[in-house]
Structure formats: structure tokens, C-alpha cells
Amino acid sequence: MRTVLLDGKPVSSCLVLAALAEGKEILTIEGLATDGKLHPIQEAFIEHNAFQCSYCTPGFILTTKSLLEENPSPTVEQIRGYLAGNLCRCGSYVKIQDAVMDAAARLRGAAHRLF
Numbered sequence: 001m002r003t004v005l006l007d008g009k010p011v012s013s014c015l016v017l018a019a020l021a022e023g024k025e026i027l028t029i030e031g032l033a034t035d036g037k038l039h040p041i042q043e044a045f046i047e048h049n050a051f052q053c054s055y056c057t058p059g060f061i062l063t064t065k066s067l068l069e070e071n072p073s074p075t076v077e078q079i080r081g082y083l084a085g086n087l088c089r090c091g092s093y094v095k096i097q098d099a100v101m102d103a104a105a106r107l108r109g110a111a112h113r114l115f
């Protein structure tokens with residue numbers, strides 16, 4: 001299952017009929033970086049080592065993007081709730097949560113981060 005953003009909302013691409021995506025904006029993890037520069041969410045995931053095998057990482061990053069566009073200052077509970085549909089078999093949840101909090105701070109331009 002592969003998560004993509006369809007008009008900014010995370011969906012499992014294999015569960016969306018192609019005809020329903022016509023005329024809509026589709027963003028994959030490959031399209032998140034711009035001009036060779038990683039997106040701040042990607043940077044936060046790397047700096048927090050928020051993955052092990054990385055199988056789940058694109059889904060978490062794209063879902064985080066959707067979350068932070070809806071809610072730039074989520075609480076830990078809101079992050080857990082929004083990302084609940086994503087599974088990490090490696091159990092990197094704590095580091096993912098830290099990365100999302102840090103990414104939110106980066107996108108708000110906050111000077112203070114977790115570290």
C-alpha cells in the first residue's frame with residue numbers, strides 16, 4: 001500500500017479508482033523535495049532518525065504534511081490520532097512523533113525545537 005496526497009489528503013493509492021483522481025493534484029514522496037532540497041518534514045525525520053527500514057516513512061511523511069497543513073501546532077495526542085492509520089513494524093513511533101513535532105516547529109519558523 002502506498003500513501004499519496006490527493007488534493008492534499010492522504011489516500012492509499014491502490015484503493016483509489018484512477019478515474020476518481022482525474023483533474024486532482026497528486027503528490028508522491030518523490031515530489032516533496034524541491035530543487036534538490038528536502039522538505040522540512042523530510043529533514044526532521046532524518047535528523048530524528050525516525051525510521052529503521054523506511055518502509056513506512058513515505059506514508060508517515062506525507063500524512064504529516066497533510067496534518068501540518070490542517071493544524072500547524074498539533075498536540076502529541078493530535079499527532080497520534082492523525083497518524084494512527086500508518087503502521088511502523090519497526091516500532092519507530094516515538095522518534096516519528098518527535099520528528100513531527102520538530103517539523104511543525106520548523107514550518108512555523110519557530111526558533112525553539114526539540115533539539
Ligand code: FES
Binds near residue numbers: 054056057087088089
Ligand atoms: S521504519 Fe520500518 S516499518 Fe517503519
